[in-house]
Amino acid sequence: MSWSSGKDSAWALHLLRKNPEIELAGLLTTLNEEFQRVAMHGTRRSVLEAQAQAAGLPLWEIPLPWPCSNEEYEQRMAQACQRAVAERVEAVAFGDLFLTDVRAYREKQLAPTGLEPLFPLWQIPTEQLAQEMIACGLRAKLTCVDTRQLAAEFAGREFDAALLAELPPQVDRCGERGEFHSCVYAGPMFAAPIALTAGEVVHRDGFAYADFF
Numbered sequence: 001m002s003w004s005s006g007k008d009s010a011w012a013l014h015l016l017r018k019n020p021e022i023e024l025a026g027l028l029t030t031l032n033e034e035f036q037r038v039a040m041h042g043t044r045r046s047v048l049e050a051q052a053q054a055a056g057l058p059l060w061e062i063p064l065p066w067p068c069s070n071e072e073y074e075q076r077m078a079q080a081c082q083r084a085v086a087e088r089v090e091a092v093a094f095g096d097l098f099l100t101d102v103r104a105y106r107e108k109q110l111a112p113t114g115l116e117p118l119f120p121l122w123q124i125p126t127e128q129l130a131q132e133m134i135a136c137g138l139r140a141k142l143t144c145v146d147t148r149q150l151a152a153e154f155a156g157r158e159f160d161a162a163l164l165a166e167l168p169p170q171v172d173r174c175g176e177r178g179e180f181h182s183c184v185y186a187g188p189m190f191a192a193p194i195a196l197t198a199g200e201v202v203h204r205d206g207f208a209y210a211d212f213f
Contacts, residue, residue, distance in 0.1 A: 008095030
């Protein structure tokens with residue numbers, strides 16, 4: 001499972017576990033080597049490790065340099081795919097929702113590896129999906145907000161019904177266009193909730209990052 005630490009990959013994991021034909025092998029995550037955080041989401045390594053433990057799955061970490069070129073990113077991902085094939089993994093699942101260019105890129109990158117791309121959330125209406133996640137017990141915090149698309153004050157907020165009601169109409173309810181990113185701390189994909197402590201909110205390069213540890 002391609003694991004971002006956020007709600008969409010967590011919900012995709014939940015749906016995959018309900019499929020008796022699928023056996024989960026691990027959580028595949030890219031980590032910024034310099035800051036030891038999940039790319040874009042800003043989730044600390046310690047929280048990421050707690051998520052993997054709560055999910056009962058091994059963590060497959062892909063360290064990325066900072067800054068990281070697309071060429072370097074693809075090279076390190078290819079190495080992870082080679083390992084997966086060597087360990088008899090057959091597919092990689094993603095939490096993508098509706099961005100066709102992102103899906104096409106993933107399919108193109110996986111094509112030479114023999115790994116099958118899976119998209120368990122594909123084209124589920126995002127407002128419906130967001131409401132279902134919340135109703136079924138998924139809990140997450142907004143860890144990153146693109147301040148060009150959404151007010152910085154949303155950073156650190158709980159992903160809940162109140163937040164959905166306050167999002168501007170142009171903002172996707174799941175943040176699929178990069179409006180916001182999240183960190184999951186509870187839900188049916190975890191054996192037990194993760195305790196999160198809120199830290200400071202940092203503004204950098206047009207983004208507001210809410211720290212949790």
